[in-house]
Amino acid sequence: MTDSHAHISMQPISDDIENILHDFTSKGGTKILNASYDLPSINQVILDKISMSNIFPDLILTSVGIHPEEFIPTTLTNHNDSPLNQKFDSFEKMRKALDEYNTLVNKNIKHISAIGETGLDYHYFINSDKEEDSKLTTDQIEELIEIQKNSFIEHIEIAKKKSLPMTIHSRENFGENRCIKDVLNLLCTIGNGKIAASIHSYTGDIDLIDEIIDLGYYIGFNAILTYKSGENIRQIASKTPLERILLETDCPSLPLHIKGAQKYGTPSDIGYIASVLAEIKNISTEKLLSIVDENFNRIFCKTV
Numbered sequence: 436m437t438d439s440h441a442h443i444s445m446q447p448i449s450d451d452i453e454n455i456l457h458d459f460t461s462k463g464g465t466k467i468l469n470a471s472y473d474l475p476s477i478n479q480v481i482l483d484k485i486s487m488s489n490i491f492p493d494l495i496l497t498s499v500g501i502h503p504e505e506f507i508p509t510t511l512t513n514h515n516d517s518p519l520n521q522k523f524d525s526f527e528k529m530r531k532a533l534d535e536y537n538t539l540v541n542k543n544i545k546h547i548s549a550i551g552e553t554g555l556d557y558h559y560f561i562n563s564d565k566e567e568d569s570k571l572t573t574d575q576i577e578e579l580i581e582i583q584k585n586s587f588i589e590h591i592e593i594a595k596k597k598s599l600p601m602t603i604h605s606r607e608n609f610g611e612n613r614c615i616k617d618v619l620n621l622l623c624t625i626g627n628g629k630i631a632a633s634i635h636s637y638t639g640d641i642d643l644i645d646e647i648i649d650l651g652y653y654i655g656f657n658a659i660l661t662y663k664s665g666e667n668i669r670q671i672a673s674k675t676p677l678e679r680i681l682l683e684t685d686c687p688s689l690p691l692h693i694k695g696a697q698k699y700g701t702p703s704d705i706g707y708i709a710s711v712l713a714e715i716k717n718i719s720t721e722k723l724l725s726i727v728d729e730n731f732n733r734i735f736c737k738t739v
C-alpha cells in the first residue's frame with residue numbers, strides 16, 4: 436500500500452507523526468511520498484525522513500518543491516498566512532525563492548526522491564466574484580501566470596538534470612483547460628520527453644485524459660473519488676488505465692467523508708480509497724493495490 440502524495444510534515448499530522456506512520460505500516464503501508472510546499476517545509480520533509488528512518492526504514496520518500504500557490508498574493512487566496520510567510524508574487528521575489536530552492540536541492544540531493552509539489556494554479560485568477568477594487572487587470576493576471584510558469588520550468592529543469600520524477604499540481608479556473616494544457620506543454624517542451632510525472636489530484640476535463648496517458652504520465656487519485664461530489668473523478672478513474680493509476684491522500688487535506696472518520700486525512704485512508712476505486716475498476720482491492728504499488732515503484736523508486 437503506497438501514498439504517492441502526502442504532506443506528513445504538516446500539522447496536525449506532524450504532531451502525531453510516529454503513531455500515524457505506525458497505523459499506516461500496521462495496515463500494510465510500505466511507502467509514502469512526502470511532498471514539501473514552501474521553502475521551510477523543504478528542510479522539514481528532509482528532517483522527518485532522516486528522523487523516522489530508524490523506526491520506519493525505507494517508508495518515507497521525500498519530494499521537494501514550491502507549491503504554485505506560493506506565487507499568488509494572499510489577497511487572492513484569502514489564506515491567513517503570517518506576515519513572515521510572504522508570497523513570491525513578483526519576478527524579483529520569485530528569483531530569490533528559486534535561488535534558495537536550488538541551494539536546498541543541491542545541499543540535500545542524496546535525500547531527495549522527487550521534485551514537487553510544483554505545477555500551475557489558475558483557480559484564484561477568477562475575477563467575477565471579486566469586489567471591483569480588488570479585481571486584477573488582465574496584465575496583472577498574465578504576469579502572475581508568467582511567474583508561476585517560470586517556477587514550474589525551473590522545477591522541470593532540475594528534475595531533468597537530476598533524473599528525478601515529479602508530483603504535479605494543476606488547478607483550473609472553473610470550466611477552462613488552460614492550466615492543464617500549459618502544464619503538459621511545459622512538461623513536454625522543457626522536459627523533452629525525459630520526465631516521469633504524476634498529475635496529482637487531477638480534477639479537470641475528462642477529455643484530456645487520453646493526452647495525459649499518451650504522453651506517459653500517471654494520475655493520482657485521492658478521497659475526492661469517494662465524495663458525493665466526485666462523479667467527474669469517478670468517470671476519470673474509470674477511463675484511466677490501471678497501469679497509470681496512483682493512490683494518494685494529499686493529507687492532512689481531503690479527509691474521508693465516512694462515519695467516524697477523522698477531521699483530517701492520513702496515509703491510512705489509502706485502504707478505503709483503494710476499495711472504492713477497485714469497485715469502479717471491477718477488480719479486487721488486493722489486485723488494485725498490487726498494481727498501484729508496482730506503478731509507484733516504477734515512477735518513484737529508482738532501484739526497482
Ligand SMILES: [Zn+2]
Binds near residue numbers: 440442470552685
Ligand atoms: Zn499537495
